[in-house]
Amino acid sequence: MLHSPVLEALGRRITGGALPAGATLTLDGIGTEFGVSRTVAREAMRLLEGLGLVRSGPRVGIVVLPHDAWNVLDPRVIEWRLAGPGRASQLRSLTELRQAVEPLAASCAARGATAAVRDELVATARRMRELGEAGKGDGEEFLALDIQLHELLLRSSGNELFSALADVVAVVISGRTHLGLMPAYPEPEALDAHEAVALAVARGDGAAAEEAMARIVREVRGALGEGTRS
Amino acid sequence: MLHSPVLEALGRRITGGALPAGATLTLDGIGTEFGVSRTVAREAMRLLEGLGLVRSGPRVGIVVLPHDAWNVLDPRVIEWRLAGPGRASQLRSLTELRQAVEPLAASCAARGATAAVRDELVATARRMRELGEAGKGDGEEFLALDIQLHELLLRSSGNELFSALADVVAVVISGRTHLGLMPAYPEPEALDAHEAVALAVARGDGAAAEEAMARIVREVRGALGEGTRS
DNA sequence: CCTCACCCATTGGTGACACCATTGTGACGT
DNA sequence: ACGTCACAATGGTGTCACCAATGGGTGAGG
Numbered sequence: 001m002l003h004s005p006v007l008e009a010l011g012r013r014i015t016g017g018a019l020p021a022g023a024t025l026t027l028d029g030i031g032t033e034f035g036v037s038r039t040v041a042r043e044a045m046r047l048l049e050g051l052g053l054v055r056s057g058p059r060v061g062i063v064v065l066p067h068d069a070w071n072v073l074d075p076r077v078i079e080w081r082l083a084g085p086g087r088a089s090q091l092r093s094l095t096e097l098r099q100a101v102e103p104l105a106a107s108c109a110a111r112g113a114t115a116a117v118r119d120e121l122v123a124t125a126r127r128m129r130e131l132g133e134a135g136k137g138d139g140e141e142f143l144a145l146d147i148q149l150h151e152l153l154l155r156s157s158g159n160e161l162f163s164a165l166a167d168v169v170a171v172v173i174s175g176r177t178h179l180g181l182m183p184a185y186p187e188p189e190a191l192d193a194h195e196a197v198a199l200a201v202a203r204g205d206g207a208a209a210e211e212a213m214a215r216i217v218r219e220v221r222g223a224l225g226e227g228t229r230s
Numbered sequence: 231m232l233h234s235p236v237l238e239a240l241g242r243r244i245t246g247g248a249l250p251a252g253a254t255l256t257l258d259g260i261g262t263e264f265g266v267s268r269t270v271a272r273e274a275m276r277l278l279e280g281l282g283l284v285r286s287g288p289r290v291g292i293v294v295l296p297h298d299a300w301n302v303l304d305p306r307v308i309e310w311r312l313a314g315p316g317r318a319s320q321l322r323s324l325t326e327l328r329q330a331v332e333p334l335a336a337s338c339a340a341r342g343a344t345a346a347v348r349d350e351l352v353a354t355a356r357r358m359r360e361l362g363e364a365g366k367g368d369g370e371e372f373l374a375l376d377i378q379l380h381e382l383l384l385r386s387s388g389n390e391l392f393s394a395l396a397d398v399v400a401v402v403i404s405g406r407t408h409l410g411l412m413p414a415y416p417e418p419e420a421l422d423a424h425e426a427v428a429l430a431v432a433r434g435d436g437a438a439a440e441e442a443m444a445r446i447v448r449e450v451r452g453a454l455g456e457g458t459r460s
Numbered sequence: 461c462c463t464c465a466c467c468c469a470t471t472g473g474t475g476a477c478a479c480c481a482t483t484g485t486g487a488c489g490t
Numbered sequence: 491a492c493g494t495c496a497c498a499a500t501g502g503t504g505t506c507a508c509c510a511a512t513g514g515g516t517g518a519g520g
Contacts, residue, residue, distance in 0.1 A: 026501065037474045039269065042502085043276050046233075050277050058502045059482040072394045073303045096334065097391045104330040161327045164302045231503085256470070267505050272471085288471040288512040 006034050006044040014053045014064055015077060016084030021066040025054075051077055078168055082175060091224060094172045099217040101165060102150065105157040106197055106213035110206040112158035118202040124149045125198035129191045137186040143177045149194060153201070153213075181224060190219055236264050236274040244283045244294055245307060246314030251296040255284075281307055308398055312405060321454060324402045329447040331395060332380065335387040336427055336443040340436040342388035348432040354379045355428035359421045367416040373407045379424060383431070383443075411454060420449055 010030070013019045030041040045062055048054045052071045056062045071077055081090045113121070124145050131142045147170045154166040176182060193215040200208035240260070243249045260271040275292055278284045282301045286292040301307055311320045343351070354375050361372045377400045384396040406412060423445040430438035 028501085039473065039475090043273055045502095046273050046276060047280050050280050056502065057482075058480070059484090059500055061501065068390070068393070071304065072390050074301065093389050093391050096338070096389050097331070100331045100334040100392075101327070104326065108326070159323050159326050160298070160302050161323050162330075163298070258470085269506090270504065275471095286471065289469060289514055290512090291470065 006030065006036060006041065007047050009034070010044060010048060011051070011053065011076065012080045012084060014048070015070070015080040017086070019064050021064050023064045024061040025064075026061045053077075075167055079171065082171060087175075088224075091172065091175060092221075094168065095217070095221050095224065097165070098169060098172065099214075099221055101162060102153070102169070102217055103210040103214040105154050105159070105162040106201065107206040107210040108157040108159060108162070109153045110201045110204050110209040113156040113201055117152055117156045121149060121152055121198040122195075122202050124152070125195040128194055132186040132191050135184045138177060138180075138182040138184045142186075143174055143182075146194075147173050149198065153197070156201075176220070176224065187219065190216065193219070233270055233274040233277065236260065236266060236271065237277050239264070240274060240278060241281070241283065241306065242310045242314060244278070245300070245310040247316070249294050251294050253294045254290070255292040255294075257292070283307075305397055309401065312401060317405075318454075321402065321405060322451075324398065325447070325451050325454065327395070328399055328402065329444075329451060331392060332383070332399070332447055333440045333444040335384050335389070335392040336431065337436040337440040338387040338389060338392070339383045340431045340434050340439040343382075343386040343431055347382055347386050351379060351382055351428040352425075352432050354382070355425040358424055362416045362421050365414045368407060368410075368412040368414045372416075373404055373412075376424075377403050379428070383427070406450070406454065417449065420446065423449070 010019075010025075019025075025045075027038050027041045027045065030036070030044070031038050034041070045054065045056060048062075049056060050071075051074055052065060052069045054062050054064055072081075078090070078094070081087070082094075109117075128142060128145045128149070131137065131139070131145070136142055150169050150173060151166045154169060155163045157163065193212045196212035197209050197216065200206075200212055240249075240255075249255075255275075257268050257271045257275065260266070260274070261268050264271070275284065275286060278292075279286060280301075281304055282295060282299045284292050284294055302311075308320070308324070311317070312324075339347075358372060358375045358379070361367065361369070361375070366372055380399050380403060381396045384399060385393045387393065423442045426442035427439050427446065430436075430442055
């Protein structure tokens with residue numbers, strides 16, 4: 001897979017704004033810049049076209065499209081934008097999406113999760129409380145548990161569209177701690193809410209799970225929304 | 231653009247289940263079947279790979295991946311699955327996603343929409359009521375208005391991720407009437423709810439907009455959830 | 461029966477080529 | 491001076507023939 005370098009570089013360059021909408025590229029240009037043949041440049045370009053980042057036509061070359069034509073829900077586009085400038089804005093959009101999706105996903109999981117998943121959820125929440133109360137709320141282990149809990153919920157929702165967001169949510173959560181936005185001692189309410197979700201799902205109480213998850217996401221949103229009012 | 235036929239055909243075949251997970255293809259096979267060169271077969275295959283439908287490697291050919299590896303949020307995948315068997319299940323998943331996203335989007339739109347959009351929303355809702363009470367709830371014009379209202383809301387939410395779902399929601403809505411699931415005389419509650427959303431957004435009342443939109447989507451879900459209990 | 465090395469089918473990547481749509485330019489006429 | 495039309499340059503689209511790399515099946519050997 002030799003496109004990776006080309007695709008990655010171009011994708012990041014476009015989503016990062018280094019190549020603004022309306023900028024044009026040529027296959028030969030790409031080929032010579034990356035020291036790669038026309039064919040692989042073409043394939044990378046096709047992928048970019050599939051992501052809605054560019055449009056190509058004879059005589060005009062490869063034109064960068066405005067951001068409202070992008071497939072902003074594609075994991076690759078999300079990752080690129082999360083890595084470039086505008087990371088904060090992207091994080092807010094994603095958190096808003098989480099706010100919409102995760103409560104309902106939790107409610108669905110309360111109806112559809114297997115017994116094994118229910119057990120794992122409460123065990124995870126319990127472990128999170130232990131670590132949090134030990135002042136390790138900003139550590140890798142706490143992060144891994146946090147991700148695991150949310151991923152378990154989304155994947156057990158019985159809705160493949162929610163499951164598809166699990167990776168994205170994982171990236172968002174890890175982004176928050178790696179950006180140093182997590183306190184060593186998490187808010188007790190956050191710990192309570194995580195445990196409440198797990199327990200509600202375990203006993204099949206969809207409404208309670210939904211409400212507790214809504215509390216979690218609201219807290220997350222408040223934590224990173226400070227100062228960046230749109 | 232010669233990949234379109236190949237990409238479309240293969241995509242539909244895979245998402246439709248005609249090519250089950252584990253099935254293998256070869257570039258030469260694709261080329262001869264569609265009367266196309268290896269290069270374009272390769273590019274079509276790259277696109278499919280980008281959608282998570284297949285994986286390709288030397289000596290192994292192109293293998294179809296299980297459905298949990300698919301980019302189920304990609305508009306093309308959604309369209310293909312909506313056209314094939316499993317349309318009903320896909321429709322339920324999408325409606326669940328709408329249930330999660332649209333209420334929050336309406337709430338955001340109440341804060342962010344322009345004056346022009348607010349006016350257009352109430353005009354659209356009013357026109358829907360007229361048509362609905364005239365017994366044209368299953369017609370093309372009513373459908374167009376319904377789509378317009380939801381699209382305006384999503385696009386005015388100020389969240390690009392919600393905006394990206396506008397096309398999908400449009401397809402879902404149109405799918406419902408084209409499948410003959412819309413009554414000529416819509417439920418009065420549905421008409422009321424649409425108007426309530428428009429008015430709430432117009433006066434900037436996010437909570438009311440959210441609540442009214444939740445009513446709409448709940449009604450939709452009930453309408454197509456009958457009989458297909460999972 | 462298990463292990464391991466080898467073979468070869470099939471993708472990955474390259475370069476050269478013909479084709480054609482689009483666009484910009486310039487000539488021509490009014 | 492301005493509009494129209496035709497032509498040529500540009501750069502993507504599709505094809506072909508070729509070589510390199512890889513990895514799974516196969517068969518020999520323990």
